[in-house]
Amino acid sequence: MSTDNFEKKIENVVNKxxxxxxxxxxxxxxxxxSKSVSALIEVGMMIGAIHLSEKGYKxxxxxxFGLGVTGxxxxxxxxxx
Numbered sequence: 001m002s003t004d005n006f007e008k009k010i011e012n013v014v015n016k017x018x019x020x021x022x023x024x025x026x027x028x029x030x031x032x033x034s035k036s037v038s039a040l041i042e043v044g045m046m047i048g049a050i051h052l053s054e055k056g057y058k059x060x061x062x063x064x065f066g067l068g069v070t071g072x073x074x075x076x077x078x079x080x081x
Contacts, residue, residue, distance in 0.1 A: 035079055042071040 024030045045068030053061035 035075065038075055038079075039072060042068045042075065044068075045071070 046065050049061040049065035049068065052064065
C-alpha cells in the first residue's frame with residue numbers, strides 16, 4: 001500500500017467520524033448527555049482530589065482539583081448552547 005493511498009483511507013475515515021459527530025451534535029439529547037457526562041467527570045475529579053488529599057498526596061490533589069474546577073467553569077461559561 002502506498003503512502004498516498006494510506007493517507008486517503010485515513011482521511012476518509014476521519015471525515016466519516018467528523019460527519020457522524022456533527023450529525024449527533026445537532027440532536028439536543030446528545031448535547032445534553034455529553035455535557036452531563038463532562039460535568040460528572042469534572043466533579044469526579046474534584047471528589048478524587050479530596051480523597052487523594054486525605055491520603056497525603058497534596059500536590060497531585062491540588063492539580064486534580066484545579067483541573068476539575070477549570071473544566072467545570074469552562075463548561076458553564078462556554079457551553080451555553
